[in-house]
Amino acid sequence: MPEVVLGVCGGIAAYKACELLRLFTESGHGVRVVPTASALKFVGAPTWAALSGRPVTTEVWDDVHEVPHVRIGRHAELVVVAPATADMLAKAxxxxxxxxxxxxxxxxxxxxxxxxxxxxxxxxxxxxxxNVATLRARGAIVIEPAVGRLTGADTGKGRLPDPA
Known part of the structure; x- marks a missing residue:
């Protein structure tokens, strides 16, 4: 089974990542959800665990004997960060x-x-x-955001594209 890591950052678009997770699992992928602490303020760990069938944590120190901060990245065949916030792009x-x-x-x-x-x-x-230019220069794929309704009444470029 192909292994995907779904990184989820803290933004209102985190709810769309639930549908992305479902699409990955329905197509036969094993998915490990790795949310940020802020993401869990939008969608809780029980939702991610129920949809993925796997444990969910934000901490490097959980299950430290398994060295998750190294193992997860090494075993993935694809990492998707959706939504990726400005903060995450800068950190990456x-x-x-x-x-x-x-x-x-x-x-x-x-x-x-x-x-x-x-x-x-x-x-x-x-x-x-x-930051986007740096990530692209290193080989990362950065999808262009969609144009549409953002948080509140705001509209413009910056919307997470539909999961499909």
Whole structure:
């Protein structure tokens, strides 16, 4: 069974990652969800565990005897971070590893796909654009965000594309 890591960051679009998880599992993939602590404020660990059939944690220190911060990235055939926040893109571009997801990204030897979701101003900010360029130069795939309704009444580029 192909192994996918689904990294989920803290943004309102986290709910769409539930559908992405379902699409992966229905197509025969084993999926390990690695959310950030902020992501769990939007969608809880029980939801991710129920949909994936696997334990969920944000901590490097959970099950430390299994060395998850190295093992998860090494065994994945694909890592998808959806939604990828501006914060996560910055951490990934600069090699910051302060939770299980960022550690997993540093140990992944497979393709990594980022699906950004953030307000238009954040997406268009020169710092974010530079971080995206850095990730792409290193071989990561960064999907262009969709245009549409964002948080609240805001609209613009920065919406997480539909999971399908």
């Amino acid at each position: 571009a600069h090699g910051i590893a302060d939770d299980l997801l960022t550690n997993t990204l540093l140990t992944a030897t497979c393709p990594v796909v980022y699906a950004p979701a953030m307000h238009t101003e954040m997406w268009e900010n020169p710092a974010t654009r530079a």
